[in-house]
Amino acid sequence: MLERFIDKTNYESQEDFIKNFKVKAPENFNFAYDVVDEWARINPDKRALCWTNDLGEHIDFSFAEIKKYSDQTASYFQSLGIGHGDGVMLILKRRYEFWFAIIALHKLGAIGIPATHLLTEKDIIYRNNAADIKAIVCVGEEPVAGNVLAAIPESPSIKKLVSIGPLVPEGFDDFHKGIATAKPFEKPQRANVNEDMSLLYFTSGTTGNPKMVVHDFTYPLGHIVTASYWHHLHEGSLHLTIADTGWGKAVWGKLYGQWIAGATVFVYDHEKFTPANMLQMIQDYRITSLCAPPTIFRFLIREDLSKYDLSSLEYCTIAGEALNPSVYETFLNLTGIKLMEGFGQTESTIIIATFPWMEPKPGSMGVPNPQYDVDLIRPDGTRAEDGEQGEIIIRTDKEKPLGLFKEYYRDARLTHEVWNNDVYHTGDVAWRDEDGYLWFVGRTDDVIKSSGYRIGPFEVESALMTHPAVVECAITGAPDEVRGQVVKATVVLSKEYKDRAGEDLIHEIQDHVKRVTAPYKYPRIIEFVDELPKTISGKIRRVDIRNKEN
Secondary structure, three states, X not given: OHHHOEOOOOOOOHHHHHHHOOEOOOOOOXXXXXXXXXXXXXXXXXXXXXXXXXXXXXXXXXXXXXXXXXXXXXXXXXXXXXXXXXXXXXXXXXXXXXXXXXXXXXXXXXXXXXXXXOOOHHHHHHHHXXXXXXXXXXXXXXXXHHHHHHHHHHOOOOOEEEEEEEOXXXXXXEHHHXXXXXXXXXXXXXXXXXXXXXXXXXXXXXXXXXXXXXXXXXXXXXXXXXXXXXXXXXXXXEEEEOOOOOOHHHHHHOOHHHHHHOOEEEEEEOOOOOHHHHHHHHHHHOOOEEEEOHHHHXXXXXXXXXXXXXXXXXXXXXXXXXXXXXXXXXXXXXXXXXXEEEEEOOOOOEEEEOOOOOOOXXXXXXXXXXXXXEEEEOOOXXXXXXXXXXXXXXXXXXXXXXXXXXXXXXXXXXXXXXXXXXXXXXXXXXXXXXXXXXXXXXXXXXXXXXXXXXXXXXXXXXXXXXXXXXXXXXXXXEEEOOOEEEEEEEEEEOOOOHXXXXXXXXXXXXXXXXXXXXXXXXXXXXXXXXXXXXXXXXXXXXXXXXXXXX
Protein backbone atom coordinates (compact mmCIF):
# COMPACT_ATOMS: atom_id res chain seq x y z
CA MET A 1 0.00 0.00 0.00
CA LEU A 2 2.80 2.39 0.91
CA GLU A 3 4.26 2.06 -2.58
CA ARG A 4 1.08 3.56 -4.04
CA PHE A 5 1.93 6.92 -2.50
CA ILE A 6 5.75 7.13 -2.36
CA ASP A 7 8.37 5.92 -4.83
CA LYS A 8 11.02 5.02 -2.26
CA THR A 9 10.05 3.38 1.02
CA ASN A 10 13.36 2.64 2.78
CA TYR A 11 15.88 5.24 3.89
CA GLU A 12 19.37 4.88 5.32
CA SER A 13 20.00 8.38 6.66
CA GLN A 14 18.40 11.77 7.19
CA GLU A 15 20.17 13.04 4.08
CA ASP A 16 18.62 10.19 2.06
CA PHE A 17 15.21 10.97 3.57
CA ILE A 18 15.41 14.70 2.80
CA LYS A 19 16.57 14.07 -0.77
CA ASN A 20 14.20 11.28 -1.78
CA PHE A 21 11.01 11.40 0.30
CA LYS A 22 7.99 12.64 -1.62
CA VAL A 23 4.30 11.79 -1.27
CA LYS A 24 2.15 11.51 -4.38
CA ALA A 25 -1.33 12.78 -3.55
CA PRO A 26 -3.90 11.40 -6.04
CA GLU A 27 -6.70 13.63 -7.22
CA ASN A 28 -9.88 13.26 -5.17
CA PHE A 29 -8.02 11.18 -2.59
CA ASN A 30 -10.30 9.53 -0.06
CA PHE A 31 -8.72 7.44 2.71
CA ALA A 32 -11.83 5.28 3.03
CA TYR A 33 -11.90 4.19 -0.61
CA ASP A 34 -8.21 4.43 -1.50
CA VAL A 35 -6.77 2.73 1.60
CA VAL A 36 -9.39 0.85 3.62
CA ASP A 37 -11.42 -0.50 0.71
CA GLU A 38 -8.25 -1.15 -1.27
CA TRP A 39 -6.85 -3.32 1.54
CA ALA A 40 -10.21 -5.13 1.61
CA ARG A 41 -9.81 -5.81 -2.11
CA ILE A 42 -6.18 -6.99 -2.19
CA ASN A 43 -5.95 -8.67 1.24
CA PRO A 44 -9.45 -8.97 2.72
CA ASP A 45 -8.47 -11.19 5.66
CA LYS A 46 -5.63 -8.94 6.81
CA ARG A 47 -6.22 -7.87 10.41
CA ALA A 48 -6.94 -4.15 10.65
CA LEU A 49 -8.09 -3.69 14.24
CA CYS A 50 -7.48 -5.70 17.40
CA TRP A 51 -9.94 -4.42 20.01
CA THR A 52 -10.29 -5.42 23.64
CA ASN A 53 -11.70 -3.82 26.75
CA ASP A 54 -11.42 -3.91 30.52
CA LEU A 55 -14.36 -6.35 30.68
CA GLY A 56 -12.35 -9.03 28.91
CA GLU A 57 -14.12 -8.75 25.55
CA HIS A 58 -11.98 -9.12 22.43
CA ILE A 59 -12.79 -8.70 18.73
CA ASP A 60 -10.52 -8.76 15.68
CA PHE A 61 -11.68 -6.91 12.58
CA SER A 62 -10.24 -7.64 9.15
CA PHE A 63 -10.10 -4.99 6.46
CA ALA A 64 -12.99 -6.76 4.72
CA GLU A 65 -15.03 -6.38 7.90
CA ILE A 66 -14.06 -2.72 8.33
CA LYS A 67 -15.24 -2.13 4.75
CA LYS A 68 -18.49 -4.01 5.42
CA TYR A 69 -19.34 -2.17 8.62
CA SER A 70 -18.27 1.24 7.33
CA ASP A 71 -20.44 0.70 4.24
CA GLN A 72 -23.40 -0.20 6.45
CA THR A 73 -22.73 2.84 8.63
CA ALA A 74 -22.45 5.12 5.61
CA SER A 75 -25.78 3.84 4.28
CA TYR A 76 -27.38 4.32 7.69
CA PHE A 77 -26.02 7.87 7.91
CA GLN A 78 -27.45 8.57 4.44
CA SER A 79 -30.87 7.47 5.72
CA LEU A 80 -30.52 10.09 8.47
CA GLY A 81 -29.92 12.80 5.88
CA ILE A 82 -26.15 13.03 6.41
CA GLY A 83 -24.14 13.78 3.29
CA HIS A 84 -21.36 15.82 1.76
CA GLY A 85 -20.20 18.69 3.97
CA ASP A 86 -22.36 17.79 6.98
CA GLY A 87 -20.67 17.92 10.38
CA VAL A 88 -21.06 14.94 12.71
CA MET A 89 -19.65 14.92 16.23
CA LEU A 90 -18.29 11.58 17.44
CA ILE A 91 -18.12 11.09 21.23
CA LEU A 92 -17.12 7.44 21.26
CA LYS A 93 -14.30 6.99 23.78
CA ARG A 94 -12.34 3.95 22.53
CA ARG A 95 -15.32 1.97 21.21
CA TYR A 96 -14.75 0.14 17.93
CA GLU A 97 -17.76 1.93 16.45
CA PHE A 98 -15.53 4.99 16.10
CA TRP A 99 -13.68 3.32 13.22
CA PHE A 100 -16.95 2.38 11.48
CA ALA A 101 -18.22 5.94 11.83
CA ILE A 102 -15.14 7.94 10.83
CA ILE A 103 -14.59 5.80 7.72
CA ALA A 104 -18.28 6.08 6.84
CA LEU A 105 -18.16 9.87 7.09
CA HIS A 106 -15.16 9.92 4.76
CA LYS A 107 -17.11 7.80 2.27
CA LEU A 108 -19.92 10.36 2.31
CA GLY A 109 -17.63 13.38 2.03
CA ALA A 110 -19.00 14.48 5.41
CA ILE A 111 -17.02 16.13 8.21
CA GLY A 112 -15.88 14.08 11.20
CA ILE A 113 -15.69 16.02 14.46
CA PRO A 114 -14.12 13.77 17.13
CA ALA A 115 -14.75 14.94 20.69
CA THR A 116 -13.91 13.82 24.19
CA HIS A 117 -16.46 12.28 26.55
CA LEU A 118 -15.34 14.83 29.17
CA LEU A 119 -17.27 17.65 27.51
CA THR A 120 -19.86 19.37 29.66
CA GLU A 121 -23.29 20.52 28.49
CA LYS A 122 -21.83 24.01 27.97
CA ASP A 123 -18.92 22.63 25.93
CA ILE A 124 -21.28 20.69 23.67
CA ILE A 125 -23.53 23.72 23.10
CA TYR A 126 -20.50 25.81 22.14
CA ARG A 127 -19.28 23.22 19.63
CA ASN A 128 -22.71 22.56 18.13
CA ASN A 129 -23.26 26.23 17.36
CA ALA A 130 -19.69 27.15 16.42
CA ALA A 131 -19.60 24.46 13.71
CA ASP A 132 -23.32 24.04 12.88
CA ILE A 133 -23.07 20.36 13.77
CA LYS A 134 -25.88 18.31 12.22
CA ALA A 135 -25.72 15.05 14.21
CA ILE A 136 -24.04 13.55 17.26
CA VAL A 137 -23.05 9.91 17.58
CA CYS A 138 -22.12 9.04 21.14
CA VAL A 139 -21.90 6.37 23.80
CA GLY A 140 -25.28 5.73 25.43
CA GLU A 141 -24.17 6.19 29.00
CA GLU A 142 -23.99 8.89 31.62
CA PRO A 143 -22.89 11.58 31.84
CA VAL A 144 -22.30 11.74 28.07
CA ALA A 145 -25.83 11.04 26.85
CA GLY A 146 -27.33 13.33 29.51
CA ASN A 147 -25.03 16.22 28.58
CA VAL A 148 -25.80 15.74 24.89
CA LEU A 149 -29.56 15.76 25.51
CA ALA A 150 -29.32 18.77 27.80
CA ALA A 151 -27.49 20.71 25.06
CA ILE A 152 -30.16 20.18 22.39
CA PRO A 153 -32.57 23.03 23.32
CA GLU A 154 -29.75 25.51 22.65
CA SER A 155 -28.39 23.69 19.57
CA PRO A 156 -30.71 24.44 16.63
CA SER A 157 -28.45 22.87 13.99
CA ILE A 158 -28.69 19.36 15.49
CA LYS A 159 -31.07 17.10 13.54
CA LYS A 160 -30.19 13.63 14.84
CA LEU A 161 -28.78 11.98 17.96
CA VAL A 162 -27.45 8.43 17.72
CA SER A 163 -26.40 6.09 20.53
CA ILE A 164 -24.04 3.15 20.09
CA GLY A 165 -25.20 1.71 23.42
CA PRO A 166 -25.19 0.10 25.87
CA LEU A 167 -28.39 2.10 26.37
CA VAL A 168 -30.43 3.98 23.78
CA PRO A 169 -32.01 6.82 25.77
CA GLU A 170 -35.20 8.51 24.65
CA GLY A 171 -34.41 11.00 21.91
CA PHE A 172 -31.63 8.85 20.40
CA ASP A 173 -31.61 6.50 17.41
CA ASP A 174 -30.12 3.03 17.81
CA PHE A 175 -26.80 2.85 15.91
CA HIS A 176 -26.54 -0.95 15.81
CA LYS A 177 -30.15 -1.43 14.76
CA GLY A 178 -29.62 1.22 12.10
CA ILE A 179 -26.58 -0.35 10.51
CA ALA A 180 -28.07 -3.87 10.72
CA THR A 181 -31.13 -2.83 8.71
CA ALA A 182 -29.37 -0.41 6.34
CA LYS A 183 -29.86 -0.98 2.63
CA PRO A 184 -26.76 -1.75 0.48
CA PHE A 185 -24.46 1.25 0.35
CA GLU A 186 -24.32 3.28 -2.84
CA LYS A 187 -21.33 5.55 -3.23
CA PRO A 188 -22.44 9.19 -3.55
CA GLN A 189 -22.29 10.62 -7.03
CA ARG A 190 -20.56 13.74 -5.77
CA ALA A 191 -16.90 12.89 -5.23
CA ASN A 192 -14.87 14.87 -2.74
CA VAL A 193 -11.99 16.98 -3.94
CA ASN A 194 -8.75 17.10 -2.01
CA GLU A 195 -9.44 20.57 -0.63
CA ASP A 196 -12.81 19.65 0.91
CA MET A 197 -13.11 19.70 4.69
CA SER A 198 -12.77 16.19 6.11
CA LEU A 199 -11.97 16.66 9.79
CA LEU A 200 -12.62 19.41 12.30
CA TYR A 201 -10.89 19.39 15.68
CA PHE A 202 -11.63 21.69 18.57
CA THR A 203 -8.22 22.22 20.14
CA SER A 204 -7.99 21.98 23.88
CA GLY A 205 -5.70 25.08 23.99
CA THR A 206 -4.32 26.35 27.26
CA THR A 207 -5.92 29.80 26.82
CA GLY A 208 -9.32 30.98 25.61
CA ASN A 209 -12.06 29.11 23.75
CA PRO A 210 -10.96 26.13 21.67
CA LYS A 211 -10.00 26.83 18.07
CA MET A 212 -11.60 24.90 15.21
CA VAL A 213 -8.82 23.24 13.21
CA VAL A 214 -9.82 22.21 9.69
CA HIS A 215 -8.08 19.38 7.80
CA ASP A 216 -8.79 18.42 4.19
CA PHE A 217 -8.99 15.00 2.55
CA THR A 218 -5.22 14.79 1.92
CA TYR A 219 -4.45 14.98 5.66
CA PRO A 220 -4.11 11.17 6.11
CA LEU A 221 -1.27 11.13 3.57
CA GLY A 222 0.69 13.48 5.81
CA HIS A 223 0.71 10.71 8.42
CA ILE A 224 2.82 8.41 6.26
CA VAL A 225 5.84 9.90 8.01
CA THR A 226 4.14 9.59 11.41
CA ALA A 227 3.57 5.86 11.12
CA SER A 228 6.20 4.50 8.76
CA TYR A 229 9.18 6.67 9.69
CA TRP A 230 8.54 7.81 13.26
CA HIS A 231 6.56 4.89 14.70
CA HIS A 232 8.71 2.68 12.43
CA LEU A 233 5.78 0.42 11.51
CA HIS A 234 5.59 -2.38 8.96
CA GLU A 235 2.92 -4.85 7.87
CA GLY A 236 3.69 -7.17 10.79
CA SER A 237 3.37 -4.44 13.43
CA LEU A 238 0.75 -4.42 16.17
CA HIS A 239 0.70 -0.79 17.26
CA LEU A 240 -0.73 0.77 20.40
CA THR A 241 -1.11 4.51 20.75
CA ILE A 242 -2.59 5.38 24.13
CA ALA A 243 -5.21 8.00 23.28
CA ASP A 244 -8.94 8.49 23.45
CA THR A 245 -10.62 8.87 20.04
CA GLY A 246 -11.71 12.38 20.99
CA TRP A 247 -8.17 13.71 20.56
CA GLY A 248 -6.14 14.35 17.43
CA LYS A 249 -3.57 11.85 18.72
CA ALA A 250 -6.04 9.08 17.91
CA VAL A 251 -5.92 9.62 14.14
CA TRP A 252 -2.16 10.18 14.48
CA GLY A 253 -1.69 6.76 16.02
CA LYS A 254 -4.81 4.63 15.63
CA LEU A 255 -5.91 5.11 12.03
CA TYR A 256 -4.38 6.87 9.05
CA GLY A 257 -0.66 6.24 8.83
CA GLN A 258 -0.94 2.87 10.53
CA TRP A 259 -3.32 1.46 7.94
CA ILE A 260 -1.40 2.99 5.05
CA ALA A 261 1.64 1.13 6.41
CA GLY A 262 -0.41 -2.06 6.68
CA ALA A 263 0.01 -2.32 10.46
CA THR A 264 -2.67 -3.59 12.83
CA VAL A 265 -4.10 -1.04 15.26
CA PHE A 266 -4.46 -2.27 18.84
CA VAL A 267 -7.16 -0.67 20.98
CA TYR A 268 -7.56 -1.19 24.72
CA ASP A 269 -10.94 0.27 25.68
CA HIS A 270 -10.64 1.12 29.37
CA GLU A 271 -12.38 3.52 31.71
CA LYS A 272 -9.43 4.22 34.00
CA PHE A 273 -5.74 4.06 33.12
CA THR A 274 -3.86 1.59 35.30
CA PRO A 275 -0.17 1.09 34.52
CA ALA A 276 -0.23 -2.59 35.53
CA ASN A 277 -3.20 -3.30 33.23
CA MET A 278 -1.51 -1.57 30.31
CA LEU A 279 1.66 -3.59 30.81
CA GLN A 280 -0.47 -6.74 30.96
CA MET A 281 -2.03 -5.83 27.60
CA ILE A 282 1.41 -5.33 26.03
CA GLN A 283 2.47 -8.75 27.33
CA ASP A 284 -0.70 -10.72 26.55
CA TYR A 285 -1.32 -9.34 23.05
CA ARG A 286 2.36 -9.19 22.08
CA ILE A 287 2.31 -5.50 21.20
CA THR A 288 5.26 -4.58 18.98
CA SER A 289 5.04 -0.78 18.98
CA LEU A 290 3.93 1.70 21.64
CA CYS A 291 3.34 5.46 21.52
CA ALA A 292 2.30 7.48 24.56
CA PRO A 293 2.91 10.84 26.23
CA PRO A 294 5.69 11.15 28.82
CA THR A 295 3.15 11.08 31.66
CA ILE A 296 2.24 7.50 30.74
CA PHE A 297 5.88 6.42 30.65
CA ARG A 298 6.44 8.08 34.03
CA PHE A 299 3.74 5.82 35.47
CA LEU A 300 5.00 2.71 33.66
CA ILE A 301 8.55 3.01 35.00
CA ARG A 302 7.21 3.16 38.57
CA GLU A 303 5.92 -0.41 38.11
CA ASP A 304 8.02 -3.55 38.55
CA LEU A 305 8.62 -4.23 34.85
CA SER A 306 10.37 -7.51 35.65
CA LYS A 307 6.92 -9.01 36.32
CA TYR A 308 5.98 -8.67 32.64
CA ASP A 309 7.21 -10.25 29.45
CA LEU A 310 7.75 -7.23 27.22
CA SER A 311 9.96 -9.06 24.72
CA SER A 312 7.52 -8.43 21.85
CA LEU A 313 8.02 -4.68 22.16
CA GLU A 314 10.28 -3.51 19.34
CA TYR A 315 9.87 0.26 19.29
CA CYS A 316 8.55 3.09 21.46
CA THR A 317 7.74 6.68 20.55
CA ILE A 318 6.76 9.57 22.76
CA ALA A 319 4.93 12.86 22.16
CA GLY A 320 2.28 15.17 23.55
CA GLU A 321 4.63 17.06 25.85
CA ALA A 322 8.39 17.39 26.17
CA LEU A 323 10.29 14.32 27.40
CA ASN A 324 12.33 14.63 30.56
CA PRO A 325 15.74 12.94 30.04
CA SER A 326 15.40 11.13 33.38
CA VAL A 327 12.34 9.25 32.05
CA TYR A 328 14.26 8.30 28.90
CA GLU A 329 17.23 6.95 30.85
CA THR A 330 15.11 4.98 33.32
CA PHE A 331 13.00 3.35 30.60
CA LEU A 332 16.13 2.49 28.61
CA ASN A 333 17.76 0.90 31.65
CA LEU A 334 14.63 -1.15 32.42
CA THR A 335 13.76 -2.29 28.89
CA GLY A 336 16.71 -1.66 26.60
CA ILE A 337 14.39 0.41 24.38
CA LYS A 338 15.17 3.99 23.35
CA LEU A 339 12.24 6.37 23.47
CA MET A 340 12.04 8.20 20.12
CA GLU A 341 10.57 11.65 20.66
CA GLY A 342 8.43 13.64 18.26
CA PHE A 343 6.67 16.99 18.10
CA GLY A 344 3.56 18.10 16.28
CA GLN A 345 0.26 19.89 16.77
CA THR A 346 -3.43 19.41 16.14
CA GLU A 347 -2.79 21.72 13.17
CA SER A 348 -0.24 19.33 11.65
CA THR A 349 1.19 15.86 11.47
CA ILE A 350 4.62 15.11 12.95
CA ILE A 351 6.77 18.23 12.44
CA ILE A 352 9.97 17.20 14.23
CA ALA A 353 10.96 13.64 15.07
CA THR A 354 13.69 11.25 16.04
CA PHE A 355 13.81 8.80 13.14
CA PRO A 356 15.00 5.16 13.20
CA TRP A 357 18.30 5.90 11.46
CA MET A 358 19.19 8.50 14.13
CA GLU A 359 20.70 8.20 17.57
CA PRO A 360 18.29 9.91 19.99
CA LYS A 361 19.51 12.66 22.26
CA PRO A 362 17.46 12.40 25.47
CA GLY A 363 15.34 15.52 25.80
CA SER A 364 15.64 16.50 22.14
CA MET A 365 12.62 16.32 19.82
CA GLY A 366 14.82 15.25 16.91
CA VAL A 367 15.08 16.86 13.48
CA PRO A 368 12.56 18.37 11.03
CA ASN A 369 10.29 16.09 9.02
CA PRO A 370 11.31 16.83 5.40
CA GLN A 371 7.69 17.30 4.30
CA TYR A 372 7.80 20.57 6.28
CA ASP A 373 10.19 23.50 5.70
CA VAL A 374 10.96 24.07 9.39
CA ASP A 375 13.03 26.93 10.80
CA LEU A 376 13.61 28.85 14.04
CA ILE A 377 13.18 32.61 14.04
CA ARG A 378 13.82 35.46 16.46
CA PRO A 379 11.00 37.85 17.48
CA ASP A 380 12.09 40.21 14.67
CA GLY A 381 11.62 37.45 12.07
CA THR A 382 15.32 36.80 11.37
CA ARG A 383 16.73 33.29 11.54
CA ALA A 384 17.97 32.10 14.93
CA GLU A 385 21.52 30.78 15.06
CA ASP A 386 22.52 27.39 16.49
CA GLY A 387 22.25 27.50 20.27
CA GLU A 388 19.85 30.46 20.17
CA GLN A 389 16.19 30.22 21.12
CA GLY A 390 13.65 30.87 18.40
CA GLU A 391 10.03 30.20 17.52
CA ILE A 392 9.41 27.04 15.47
CA ILE A 393 7.89 28.08 12.16
CA ILE A 394 6.97 26.35 8.89
CA ARG A 395 7.64 28.17 5.62
CA THR A 396 4.92 27.65 3.01
CA ASP A 397 6.15 29.90 0.18
CA LYS A 398 7.01 26.90 -2.04
CA GLU A 399 3.87 24.85 -1.32
CA LYS A 400 1.38 23.98 1.39
CA PRO A 401 2.75 20.78 2.91
CA LEU A 402 0.60 17.68 3.21
CA GLY A 403 -0.67 17.39 6.75
CA LEU A 404 -0.75 21.09 7.60
CA PHE A 405 -4.21 22.35 8.47
CA LYS A 406 -6.32 24.35 6.06
CA GLU A 407 -7.57 27.11 8.39
CA TYR A 408 -9.24 27.88 11.68
CA TYR A 409 -12.88 27.42 10.75
CA ARG A 410 -14.83 30.66 10.50
CA ASP A 411 -11.97 32.68 11.97
CA ALA A 412 -9.96 34.40 9.25
CA ARG A 413 -8.40 36.81 11.76
CA LEU A 414 -6.98 34.05 13.94
CA THR A 415 -5.83 32.11 10.87
CA HIS A 416 -3.96 35.19 9.65
CA GLU A 417 -2.40 35.74 13.07
CA VAL A 418 -0.61 32.39 12.97
CA TRP A 419 -0.22 31.97 9.20
CA ASN A 420 0.84 35.05 7.24
CA ASN A 421 3.46 36.02 4.66
CA ASP A 422 3.88 32.33 3.81
CA VAL A 423 4.95 31.49 7.36
CA TYR A 424 2.99 29.33 9.82
CA HIS A 425 3.85 30.20 13.43
CA THR A 426 3.60 27.24 15.80
CA GLY A 427 3.86 29.39 18.92
CA ASP A 428 6.46 27.00 20.34
CA VAL A 429 10.05 27.93 21.15
CA ALA A 430 13.10 25.68 20.69
CA TRP A 431 16.83 25.86 20.05
CA ARG A 432 18.97 23.93 17.56
CA ASP A 433 22.28 22.26 18.38
CA GLU A 434 25.28 21.86 16.09
CA ASP A 435 23.95 18.52 14.78
CA GLY A 436 20.61 19.99 13.76
CA TYR A 437 18.63 18.47 16.66
CA LEU A 438 15.90 20.68 18.10
CA TRP A 439 15.30 21.11 21.83
CA PHE A 440 11.95 22.26 23.18
CA VAL A 441 11.89 25.34 25.42
CA GLY A 442 8.18 26.14 25.84
CA ARG A 443 5.28 28.08 24.40
CA THR A 444 6.15 31.65 23.42
CA ASP A 445 3.89 32.87 26.25
CA ASP A 446 5.57 30.57 28.78
CA VAL A 447 9.20 31.71 28.37
CA ILE A 448 10.35 33.51 31.53
CA LYS A 449 12.42 36.69 31.34
CA SER A 450 14.34 37.16 34.58
CA SER A 451 17.22 39.61 35.13
CA GLY A 452 17.99 39.59 31.40
CA TYR A 453 17.90 35.79 31.10
CA ARG A 454 15.37 33.92 28.95
CA ILE A 455 14.43 30.73 30.82
CA GLY A 456 12.37 27.97 29.24
CA PRO A 457 10.02 26.16 31.64
CA PHE A 458 10.83 22.73 30.25
CA GLU A 459 14.51 22.78 31.18
CA VAL A 460 13.68 23.68 34.79
CA GLU A 461 10.88 21.10 34.90
CA SER A 462 13.31 18.46 33.65
CA ALA A 463 15.70 19.29 36.48
CA LEU A 464 12.90 19.19 39.04
CA MET A 465 11.67 15.82 37.79
CA THR A 466 14.98 14.20 38.72
CA HIS A 467 14.24 14.81 42.41
CA PRO A 468 12.41 11.81 43.94
CA ALA A 469 9.89 14.06 45.71
CA VAL A 470 8.46 15.43 42.46
CA VAL A 471 5.67 13.59 40.64
CA GLU A 472 4.50 16.50 38.48
CA CYS A 473 5.47 20.14 38.20
CA ALA A 474 4.85 23.32 36.26
CA ILE A 475 7.26 26.22 35.89
CA THR A 476 5.91 29.74 35.44
CA GLY A 477 7.16 33.28 35.83
CA ALA A 478 6.02 35.22 38.91
CA PRO A 479 6.16 39.04 38.95
CA ASP A 480 9.17 40.53 40.73
CA GLU A 481 9.95 44.25 41.18
CA VAL A 482 13.73 43.79 40.88
CA ARG A 483 14.12 40.96 38.33
CA GLY A 484 10.95 41.50 36.30
CA GLN A 485 10.06 37.86 36.79
CA VAL A 486 11.34 35.02 38.95
CA VAL A 487 10.99 31.30 38.38
CA LYS A 488 8.13 29.69 40.27
CA ALA A 489 7.63 25.93 40.60
CA THR A 490 4.21 24.49 41.33
CA VAL A 491 4.86 20.94 42.50
CA VAL A 492 2.84 17.79 43.14
CA LEU A 493 4.73 15.68 45.67
CA SER A 494 5.03 11.89 45.75
CA LYS A 495 3.15 10.27 48.62
CA GLU A 496 6.46 9.47 50.36
CA TYR A 497 7.28 13.18 50.63
CA LYS A 498 3.91 14.76 51.38
CA ASP A 499 4.56 14.77 55.11
CA ARG A 500 7.79 16.67 54.50
CA ALA A 501 6.21 19.60 52.66
CA GLY A 502 7.78 22.72 54.12
CA GLU A 503 10.77 25.06 54.06
CA ASP A 504 13.38 22.31 54.47
CA LEU A 505 12.09 20.41 51.44
CA ILE A 506 11.85 23.66 49.44
CA HIS A 507 15.53 24.38 50.10
CA GLU A 508 16.46 20.79 49.27
CA ILE A 509 14.66 20.96 45.91
CA GLN A 510 16.14 24.38 45.13
CA ASP A 511 19.67 23.12 45.84
CA HIS A 512 18.99 20.07 43.68
CA VAL A 513 17.96 22.22 40.71
CA LYS A 514 21.07 24.40 41.13
CA ARG A 515 23.22 21.28 40.85
CA VAL A 516 21.36 19.77 37.89
CA THR A 517 21.06 22.88 35.72
CA ALA A 518 22.40 26.43 35.59
CA PRO A 519 22.02 28.01 39.07
CA TYR A 520 20.22 31.11 37.76
CA LYS A 521 17.33 28.87 36.63
CA TYR A 522 16.42 27.55 40.06
CA PRO A 523 12.87 28.26 41.31
CA ARG A 524 12.92 31.06 43.86
CA ILE A 525 9.30 30.25 44.69
CA ILE A 526 8.03 26.70 45.25
CA GLU A 527 4.38 25.93 45.96
CA PHE A 528 3.16 22.42 46.82
CA VAL A 529 -0.28 21.50 45.48
CA ASP A 530 -2.42 18.36 45.30
CA GLU A 531 -2.90 18.69 41.53
CA LEU A 532 -2.04 20.97 38.63
CA PRO A 533 -4.67 22.85 36.61
CA LYS A 534 -5.10 21.05 33.27
CA THR A 535 -7.14 21.15 30.10
CA ILE A 536 -9.56 18.31 29.43
CA SER A 537 -6.85 16.75 27.26
CA GLY A 538 -4.43 16.69 30.19
CA LYS A 539 -2.18 19.61 29.22
CA ILE A 540 -1.00 21.81 32.07
CA ARG A 541 -2.70 25.22 32.09
CA ARG A 542 0.23 27.41 33.10
CA VAL A 543 -1.94 30.43 32.32
CA ASP A 544 -4.13 29.59 35.32
CA ILE A 545 -1.07 29.51 37.57
CA ARG A 546 0.19 32.82 36.13
CA ASN A 547 -3.21 34.48 36.53
CA LYS A 548 -3.27 33.43 40.17
CA GLU A 549 -0.04 35.39 40.66
CA ASN A 550 -1.28 38.58 38.96
